[in-house]
Structures are given as C-alpha cells and as structure tokens.
Amino acid sequence: MVVGDFAQDVQTVIIGAGPGGYVAAIRAAQLGQEVFLIEKELTGGVCLNWGCIPTKAMIEVSGLKAHLEKASEMGITVKEIRVDLAKLHSWKAGIVQRLRNGVETLLQKNGVELIRGEAIFSEPGKLMVESERGIQRVSYENVIIATGSRPIELADLPFDGATIIDSNAAIELKEPPEHLLVVGAGSVGIELGTVYRNLGSEVTIIETQETLLPWIDPEISRVLQRSIKKAGIDLKLGSRITATESNNGRVSMTIQQNGKKQLLDADKVLIAIGRRPNTDGMGLRELGLQTDDRGFIQVNQKMQTNLAGVYAIGDVVAGPMLAHRASHMGKIAAEVISGEPAAFDNVVVPGVIFSSLEIASVGLTEQQATEQGYSVKAGVFPFRALGRAMTLGEADGVTKVISDADSGTVLGVHIIGSHASDLIAEGGLAVESGAHVDDLSLTIHAHPTLTEGIMEAAEDIEHKAIHIFNPPVKK
Amino acid sequence: MKFVFRLPDVGEGIHEAEVINYEVAVGDAVQADQVVIKVETDKAVVTLPSPVTGTVLETPLNPGDIVEVGGALIVLEAEGDSELTVSENDQLAEVAASKSKKKADKSIPVIAGMETPLSPIQAKRVLATPHTRHLARRLGIDISTVSGTGRAGRVTDDDVHRAAETGPAVSTGHQRSSLVGHDATSAGFDFEKYGPTQREPLKGIRKRIAEVMVRSYTTIPHVTHADEADITDLMNVVRSQKPAAEARGIKLTLTTFLTKAVVAALKQFPDLNASIDDGAGEIVFKNYFHIGIATDTEHGLMVPVVQNADQKSVLQIARDIQQLAEKARNREIDLDELRGGTFTITNPGVIGGIHATPIIQHPQVAILATLAARKRPVVRDDEIVIRTMMPMVIAFDHRLIDGATGARFMNYIISLLQDPMKMMLDMV
Numbered sequence: 003m004v005v006g007d008f009a010q011d012v013q014t015v016i017i018g019a020g021p022g023g024y025v026a027a028i029r030a031a032q033l034g035q036e037v038f039l040i041e042k043e044l045t046g047g048v049c050l051n052w053g054c055i056p057t058k059a060m061i062e063v064s065g066l067k068a069h070l071e072k073a074s075e076m077g078i079t080v081k082e083i084r085v086d087l088a089k090l091h092s093w094k095a096g097i098v099q100r101l102r103n104g105v106e107t108l109l110q111k112n113g114v115e116l117i118r119g120e121a122i123f124s125e126p127g128k129l130m131v132e133s134e135r136g137i138q139r140v141s142y143e144n145v146i147i148a149t150g151s152r153p154i155e156l157a158d159l160p161f162d163g164a165t166i167i168d169s170n171a172a173i174e175l176k177e178p179p180e181h182l183l184v185v186g187a188g189s190v191g192i193e194l195g196t197v198y199r200n201l202g203s204e205v206t207i208i209e210t211q212e213t214l215l216p217w218i219d220p221e222i223s224r225v226l227q228r229s230i231k232k233a234g235i236d237l238k239l240g241s242r243i244t245a246t247e248s249n250n251g252r253v254s255m256t257i258q259q260n261g262k263k264q265l266l267d268a269d270k271v272l273i274a275i276g277r278r279p280n281t282d283g284m285g286l287r288e289l290g291l292q293t294d295d296r297g298f299i300q301v302n303q304k305m306q307t308n309l310a311g312v313y314a315i316g317d318v319v320a321g322p323m324l325a326h327r328a329s330h331m332g333k334i335a336a337e338v339i340s341g342e343p344a345a346f347d348n349v350v351v352p353g354v355i356f357s358s359l360e361i362a363s364v365g366l367t368e369q370q371a372t373e374q375g376y377s378v379k380a381g382v383f384p385f386r387a388l389g390r391a392m393t394l395g396e397a398d399g400v401t402k403v404i405s406d407a408d409s410g411t412v413l414g415v416h417i418i419g420s421h422a423s424d425l426i427a428e429g430g431l432a433v434e435s436g437a438h439v440d441d442l443s444l445t446i447h448a449h450p451t452l453t454e455g456i457m458e459a460a461e462d463i464e465h466k467a468i469h470i471f472n473p474p475v476k477k
Numbered sequence: 478m479k480f481v482f483r484l485p486d487v488g489e490g491i492h493e494a495e496v497i498n499y500e501v502a503v504g505d506a507v508q509a510d511q512v513v514i515k516v517e518t519d520k521a522v523v524t525l526p527s528p529v530t531g532t533v534l535e536t537p538l539n540p541g542d543i544v545e546v547g548g549a550l551i552v553l554e555a556e557g558d559s560e561l562t563v564s565e566n567d568q569l570a571e572v573a574a575s576k577s578k579k580k581a582d583k584s585i586p587v588i589a590g591m592e593t594p595l596s597p598i599q600a601k602r603v604l605a606t607p608h609t610r611h612l613a614r615r616l617g618i619d620i621s622t623v624s625g626t627g628r629a630g631r632v633t634d635d636d637v638h639r640a641a642e643t644g645p646a647v648s649t650g651h652q653r654s655s656l657v658g659h660d661a662t663s664a665g666f667d668f669e670k671y672g673p674t675q676r677e678p679l680k681g682i683r684k685r686i687a688e689v690m691v692r693s694y695t696t697i698p699h700v701t702h703a704d705e706a707d708i709t710d711l712m713n714v715v716r717s718q719k720p721a722a723e724a725r726g727i728k729l730t731l732t733t734f735l736t737k738a739v740v741a742a743l744k745q746f747p748d749l750n751a752s753i754d755d756g757a758g759e760i761v762f763k764n765y766f767h768i769g770i771a772t773d774t775e776h777g778l779m780v781p782v783v784q785n786a787d788q789k790s791v792l793q794i795a796r797d798i799q800q801l802a803e804k805a806r807n808r809e810i811d812l813d814e815l816r817g818g819t820f821t822i823t824n825p826g827v828i829g830g831i832h833a834t835p836i837i838q839h840p841q842v843a844i845l846a847t848l849a850a851r852k853r854p855v856v857r858d859d860e861i862v863i864r865t866m867m868p869m870v871i872a873f874d875h876r877l878i879d880g881a882t883g884a885r886f887m888n889y890i891i892s893l894l895q896d897p898m899k900m901m902l903d904m905v
Binding site: 347349408409434438 | 602604605628630631
C-alpha cells in the first residue's frame with residue numbers, strides 16, 4: 003500500500019465495510035471492478051460486531067435459560083442454572099471473530115483492497131483516508147457511501163459508557179444489571195431488555211408513544227405486549243421523562259405516565275431511541291451532496307445521488323435501518339456502476355424483531371392496505387393450533403396473511419411466535435412475486451412444522467382453515 | 478398566464494384523434510366551456526370546449542393532423558391565475574406536472590424520480606415476479622407500461638418480450654396497434670408493382686373497425702347457425718301499426734320487434750348475454766340488456782346501443798334506434814352510446830342476401846343477422862302457401878355456447894317472430 007502525497011486511481015471506492023459496503027465490494031469485484039473498501043473500525047460493521055450477530059447470540063442464550071427454567075413440565079429438572087457472562091461474551095466474540103475473518107477472506111479472495119482509516123472527501127473525485135499511518139489519497143470514478151448509522155443520544159443523559167449506555171456497550175456488560183432502565187421500546191430496546199430480563203435483571207422499558215411498535219399489525223403487537231408482560235418486563239407506554247439525576251453509578255429518573263409521576267431508580271440506563279446516519283464530518287456537504295434535514299442521503303432506485311458517480315446505500319438512506327436492505331442496495335449500486343440494469347424495485351423489506359417471541363413482517367398491514375384503497379381480506383391462525391409449536395413448548399403466537407379481496411394477491415404476512423424470523427421468508431417470496439393466497443394454501447406444507455401456520459392463515463381468508471373451527475358457509 | 482389545452486384522455490381505447498377544424502382563430506376571445514376545436518376519434522366526432530377563459534394565442538394543428546392524448550391542441554392566454562384553481566381541469570394539472578417534471582430533469586440530470594423517496598412498500602404495484610421485473614429492465618422496458626395478460630393483470634415474461642418486440646411504441650405509454658398480432662401483414666407489399674394505386678391513411682372509424690374485427694375474429698371461435706322465420710303475421714302488425722307510430726314521429730320497423738324478441742330470448746338463454754373475462758377466468762352474466770344495432774353510415778359501420786331494452790316499450794325502442802342511427806350518421810354520437818352492448822343485431826337484409834357470416838363484437842358472445850325477407854311458396858299443412866320468409870343467421874362464441882344452445886336460442890326467437898301474440902306475452 004502506498005502512503006503519500008500522490009493519489010491512487012481506482013474505479014470504485016466504497017466507504018464503510020458493513021453489510022452494505024462489503025457486499026457491494028464483493029459484487030463490484032465479481033463484475034470486474036477494481037475496488038477499494040475503506041473501514042475505520044471493524045469489517046462487518048455494526049451488524050456483525052455490535053448488532054445483529056452478537057445480540058442474537060445473547061438472545062439465544064438468555065432464551066435457553068428461560069426455556070430451561072420452564073422445562074420441568076417436559077420432564078427436565080435443572081437444579082441450578084448459572085450464567086457466566088464472561089463465558090457468554092467469549093463464546094459470542096468467537097462467533098463474531100469467525101464471521102469477520104470469513105468476510106475478510108472473501109474480500110481478499112475477490113481482490114478487494116481493504117484500507118483501514120477514515121475517509122474525507124477533498125474535492126469531486128478525490129478523497130483522503132486518514133489513519134495512524136498517515137494520509138492516503140485516492141481518486142475514484144465511483145464512490146459508494148455505506149457509512150451506516152450510530153445511536154442517537156439523549157441530550158439530558160449523554161452516554162458515559164458506564165451507567166448511561168448505548169446498545170454497543172449493552173452487549174458487553176460484565177454482569178446483569180440489578181435494574182436496567184431501557185429508554186425506547188423499539189427493536190433494540192425490546193431485544194436487549196428481553197435478554198437482561200431473562201438473565202435475571204429487573205427491566206423497565208419506557209416509551210413515549212402510546213402504542214407499542216405502531217407500524218406493526220395491532221393483532222401482532224398485542225401478542226407481543228402480552229409476552230413482554232409475561233416475561234416480567236415493566237413496559238411503560240405513553241410515558242415522558244421529566245427529570246433525571248445521576249450519582250454514584252445510579253440514575254434516578256422521574257417519569258410521567260397518564261398524568262401520574264413515578265420515580266425510577268436504576269443502575270444501568272440503555273438509551274435506544276433510534277439511530278442517525280453517519281453522513282457528517284466527511285466533507286459530503288462541501289461536495290454538494292444532497293441530504294435531508296436529518297442527514298439522510300437522497301437516492302433514486304439505482305442508488306444514485308444528485309452527484310454523478312456518487313452512490314449511497316444502507317442506513318445513510320432514509321428507510322428501515324436493516325442489514326439485509328443495505329446488502330441488497332449494495333449489490334444494486336455495484337451492478338449499476340458496471341452498467342447492469344439493476345434497480346431497487348422491491349416491494350417489501352422484511353422486518354424482524356427478536357423478542358422473547360420473534361416478530362417478522364413483510365408487506366402491508368391490514369390497516370395500511372385499507373388506507374391504500376384495497377378491499378382487504380385477512381386470515382389469522384394461532385400457533386397453539388400447530389402440533390409443532392406445542393412440541394417446541396412455544397404455543398404463543400399468531401400468523402396473519404393479508405390479501406386483496408379483488409385479485410386474491412397476497413399483500414402482507416405478519417408472524418409473531420417461535421422462529422417467525424425464519425418463517426417470514428415464504429411470506430417475502432409470496433408478496434414480492436405477487437402470489438395469490440391460493441399459492442400459499444394449495445402448496446403442501448410439511449407436517450409437523452410451524453410453516454403450516456402460513457398455509458392455514460391463507461385458508462382462513464376463505465374460512466377454510468382446518469385446525470380452527472370455521473362454521474360451514476351457508477350456500 | 479399561458480395555458481396549453483391538451484387532448485384529454487376521453488376514455489379507454491381512445492389514444493389519438495384527428496383534427497377536423499378549429500372553431501376559433503388566433504386572437505379570438507374564448508369563454509370557458511366554449512367549443513374551440515372539433516376532432517375525430519376512433520368512434521366519433523367530438524367537440525372540445527376550452528377549460529379556461531382567455532384569448533387564443535396559437536392554433537398549432539392543421540385539419541387532418543393526428544394528435545395523441547396529451548398533445549397540445551390550442552394555446553391560450555388564460556385570464557388571471559384564478560383559473561388555475563378550477564379543479565375539474567385535469568389538463569391544468571397535467572400541464573403543471575409536465576412542466577415541473579421538465580424542471581426537475583434540468584436541475585438534476587443524473588436522476589429521474591428522485592423526488593419520490595424509497596419506500597419499502599409501494600402502493601398499487603405492477604404485479605410481476607422479481608425475475609420478470611429484472612427482465613423488463615434488461616430489455617429497457619418500463620414495466621408499468623406493459624399490459625399484463627396474466628391473472629389479475631400480472632405481467633409475465635412473455636408480455637415483457639412482446640412489449641420489447643413492438644419497440645419504442647411501448648415506452649411512450651401505449652401500443653401502436655398492429656392490426657394483426659402475427660407476421661401475416663401486408664406491410665411492405667408492393668401493390669404498385671402490378672398497377673396504379675392510390676393510398677389513404679387507415680384512420681378514424683375505419684381503423685377502429687379493423688382493430689375490433691381482428692380482435693373479435695382472432696379471439697372468438699365463431700360458429701354460425703342459420704334458419705328462417707315466417708314473419709307474415711308480424712309484418713301485418715308492423716304495417717297496420719305504422720301509421721299510428723308515424724303520427725308520433727316514430728318509424729316502426731321489423732328491427733324494433735326483433736329487438737324485443739331478442740331480449741325475451743336472452744332472458745331465457747343467459748349464456749348469450751354473457752361475456753368471458755379472460756383476465757379473471759370467469760364467465761360474466763349480465764343482468765342488463767343493452768342491444769347494439771349495427772348501423773351503416775357513410776363513414777363506416779357503427780353500432781349504437783339501445784340501453785336497457787328490456788325496460789322499454791316497442792315505441793321507445795323504435796325511437797331510440799331512430800335517434801341513435803341519425804346521430805351515428807351525423808357523427809354526433811357520444812362514445813358512451815357506442816359502449817356497453819351485450820348483444821348485437823345486424824340487418825344486411827335491407828340490402829339483400831339470403832346468408833351471412835356475421836362477426837361477433839368482442840367481448841359479446843353472439844350476433845344475430847337478419848337477411849332479406851321475401852314472399853316464398855312454403856308448405857303449410859301439406860299445402861303450398863305464400864308466406865313472407867326471413868332468413869336469419871346467428872354467430873356465437875363456441876367457447877361459451879354450444880351448437881345446441883345456439884339453435885334453441887334461434888328457435889325461440891323464430892317462435893316469437895312467427896307468432897306476434899306469443900311475443901306480446903313475452904314482452905311484458
């Protein structure tokens with residue numbers, strides 16, 4: 003690698019080696035582009051190192067513990083369950099390390115040059131990479147901005163890394179907090195709140211909005227709310243923080259809920275109120291790149307920004323901040339650079355939350371479909387009517403299929419329950435392909451599996467589900 | 478402000494019009510709703526009123542010019558900006574939209590459609606698999622302009638390939654129709670090689686007829702069934718009642734009674750009043766009876782429709798037929814009066830003939846042709862008598878109607894025509 007004053011010419015520079023950037027790099031290399039991938043921290047980005055992967059490892063472990071605690075009716079009595087968080091962390095770190103190595107090996111094999119450092123645009127077509135070893139200048143034909151996002155701070159409760167923490171710190175706690183106060187009932191708050199509740203912490207989640215995950219089908223969020231309560235998490239919807247005080251590693255917080263004041267005392271406060279795009283401090287504005295007032299970069303279906311040769315993908319583009327969306331956008335940007343006819347014309351991006359029950363959703367909810375002028379027919383099927391759910395000891399949950407009554411087209415699939423995150427793939431394929439509900443109900447689903455819930459929910463649209471009672475239709 | 482009045486989208490199928498003449502000239506003051514131009518669409522001559530009050534600045538077209546939907550018809554200096562708030566003027570919105578689009582194109586050349594942010598969920602979408610959508614992009618086809626032949630309008634790979642083959646016409650939003658769907662056209666045929674010719678553009682009504690006939694004939698497996706009716710008694714009724722009708726300014730004809738007989742028969746045989754919905758794969762039985770009457774005009778065949786013929790008296794039907802035919806001949810007929818027919822009657826008999834093979838008007842499933850009624854010797858009770866006999870031919874869609882049904886339908890009509898008293902019973 004050359005470090006110095008003269009610039010290296012490269013066809014494609016990608017800034018950020020997260021699930022958007024590294025996927026874009028591999029696809030670009032597959033298509034024969036010469037690729038530089040710039041990363042200031044760790045390959046794999048937030049998702050691999052601090053997000054999707056490590057949190058899922060913790061959810062699995064904490065869920066296993068919760069499961070074992072309930073296993074006596076299945077005939078397993080466990081005398082004592084001890085959680086060794088240090089051991090958990092090292093197991094989790096091992097997984098992350100293996101995946102990171104895998105990504106780096108793939109990048110290397112594809113001939114992608116990985117440059118460690120921070121990218122700053124100097125002028126159109128040129129940027130500098132700053133690292134401990136100095137400054138490297140790169141001139142590019144195309145650049146893909148894939149710099150991701152970071153947690154939003156609460157002005158009154160700035161992160162201190164010890165008591166007031168973000169999600170990155172929350173997955174590295176040495177021991178379960180005595181009382182974890184989670185601010186924000188989004189996916190991060192719910193997932194990490196569930197982890198520490200299962201690991202023995204007292205957990206309180208406060209949320210300003212009156213409804214839990216308002217963008218989710220109400221039938222689904224009702225089940226979620228019940229399961230959160232059942233797990234012993236104190237969920238306080240519609241509450242506002244009115245005062246905070248921190249001393250000696252503890253935080254006292256006064257909140258107002260339904261006009262009533264309450265005082266909460268916690269040893270850890272997780273701020274999970276959302277994430278903001280990393281589009282500042284890189285000289286993007288000076289370059290003339292258009293961003294909206296929240297800092298998101300505006301792109302078209304080809305991931306092109308208002309500047310020729312500048313592309314943006316992933317969390318820096320307004321929309322759901324999800325790794326799989328970033329990866330898909332990354333492939334599109336790389337293909338467009340190679341002149342391929344790619345475009346982000348996707349109908350759905352699946353949404354997944356790993357709570358004590360998993361939630362997964364594609365497409366329109368009943369309400370959204372009605373608002374868009376469809377005449378909606380919905381079918382619902384409960385997990386408790388599935389043999390497989392019973393044998394898993396996971397009878398809570400619901401599968402819901404939303405369809406257009408006029409054409410029979412599947413508009414949305416929403417699942418809460420065990421393995422919902424895996425089950426949703428069928429729904430994604432159905433909605434993306436414009437399948438008919440009959441395509442779901444007339445496809446043979448293996449028995450006994452949880453996938454039967456999708457088949458039965460599709461049948462329920464015409465009141466023909468077998469395993470729940472549907473009164474005969476009068477002719 | 479300057480206002481460009483564009484050819485509005487008057488409805489399904491009509492995508493271009495031929496200019497007949499301007500009713501105003503440059504410099505004229507024009508009131509809102511005042512007719513400014515007369516154009517001929519595929520079916521009729523239409524006068525178009527100005528959506529705004531103002532002064533004519535430009536009349537860019539000449540008689541005979543073809544203008545497409547959205548094309549500029551006339552440019553006016555509209556009075557004041559307040560006109561912009563007149564909400565019913567779609568054209569205004571259209572102009573504004575096309576203007577703002579152009580502006581956006583200029584300022585950001587790289588990006589089209591950047592104003593619409595990415596949304597994970599789109600409203601009413603093009604129904605197609607990700608593979609088909611990708612195929613369309615690869616072939617440079619805007620999939621939203623491709624009409625899908627699959628269930629519920631799904632766009633298939635074949636549809637995309639077809640759209641790609643018909644070339645750039647598709648990307649402009651509508652297909653330039655080829656009269657036949659395959660290669661057997663006479664395009665490029667050297668007629669002049671064999672003798673002198675003269676050429677005229679195939680346009681207007683002629684073109685529309687050609688398109689409709691090709692669609693009907695290539696879509697529908699036609700079967701014809703012929704018979705004859707003894708209309709001696711019926712003709713006596715027509716003759717005897719004619720003066721009474723004429724006193725009311727109504728011309729009573731055999732077609733009037735035939736229409737009544739057909740409606741009575743359609744009620745007995747609902748299959749013949751049905752249609753096939755290819756998209757939904759369903760048979761549509763219509764609970765209304767709109768009877769098309771094929772009318773010969775100097776511009777070509779037109780088929781005005783007598784609406785709700787089942788609810789009308791003989792005289793009302795006679796008056797409808799008379800008025801519609803007159804409007805059709807004068808090119809004053811509304812498009813709505815040419816649409817929605819459920820069954821068609823054609824009467825080449827007025828010109829002559831003993832047999833015909835009529836073409837069904839898609840998506841209808843049957844058409845009845847009556848031929849020249851003549852006095853003929855026929856056998857009645859083993860005796861030869863002179864009766865007025867009218868040959869009739871029915872063509873029907875064999876996808877939906879079998880020969881036996883078609884024949885029974887015909888028999889029923891004949892039984893009514895032969896016995897005016899029976900017809901009267903069925904008419905009420």
